[in-house]
Amino acid sequence: MDTLSLLFYTFAFVLVYAGFRVITAKSPVTAALHLVLAFASASCVWMLLQAEFLAISLVLVYVGAVMVLFLFVVMMLDINTDSLRQGFWKHFPLAGLIGVVIALEMSFVLTRGFNLPVAKPMAPDLAKMANAKALGVELFSHYLFPVQVAAVILLVGMVAAIALTMRERKDSKHQKPAEQVRVKKADRLRVVKVAAQVEAPVEVDANTQAGGQA
Structure with a gap:
């Protein structure tokens, strides 16, 4: 076994283990951290396949942004996992059956999709470019319209998520930017004139002062 195969099986084993711990961990924080490990292992597998753009995108987008957001949400919500686990074994047979059906469907689609007798060769000009540059040229030249639709x-x-978060609720504080923009100084600031008060100096008796110095 060469070094490349050894690295592939190592990262694949870590990926499968981390994915199994995501769904079996009792703590949501532990599950999220194992999901980070799964993404990092998948990124290493992409690197072994010489797909540098997909590997760095997986690290930057999912590990660096999405999972950090997941951790913040899990820590702030303080979810009671005991109530969520109630009825797990009751619904496990149906969930297992659905999972097996989904796995069979994915296997059928993937095996037919990768069953290519001859791989389509790349264009000569793209073959000389780096992986990320070639992908960028393809996306923003031949697939520009789908990229714009996805954007x-x-x-x-994103707008819908912001609108749902900032909606008026009894248990949440919200802001109205339109009213904040139209606010005037007279609405927020009131100048009050207060008369100055000057206290008279306290007279100290000479005998008392002399006694204190002694």
Whole structure:
């Protein structure tokens, strides 16, 4: 076994173990940290396949942004996992059956999709470029319209998430930017004129002062 195969099986074993711990860990924080480990192992596998762009995207987007957000949410919500585990074994047979069906469907699609007798060769000009540069040229030349559609969908999702978060609720504080922009100084500041008060100096008796010095 060469070094490349040894590294692949090592990262694949860590990936499978981390994925198993994500769904079996009792603590949500532990599950999130194992998911970070799974993403890092998958990124290493992408590096072994010479897919540098996918590897660095997985680290920057999922590990660096999404999982950090997950950890913040899990720590702030303080979810009671005991109540969520109630009825687990009751619904386990149905969930297991659905999982097996999904696994069979994915296997069927992937095996048919990768069953190519001859791989399509890359264009000569793209073969000389780096992985990330070649992918960027393809995305923003031949697939520019799908990229723009995906960007609009992500923008709509982001606006919807902000709107749902800032909606008026009894248990949440919200702001109204329109009222904040229209506010005037007279609405927030009131100048009050207060008369100055000057206290008279206290006269000290000479005998008392002399006694104190002694």
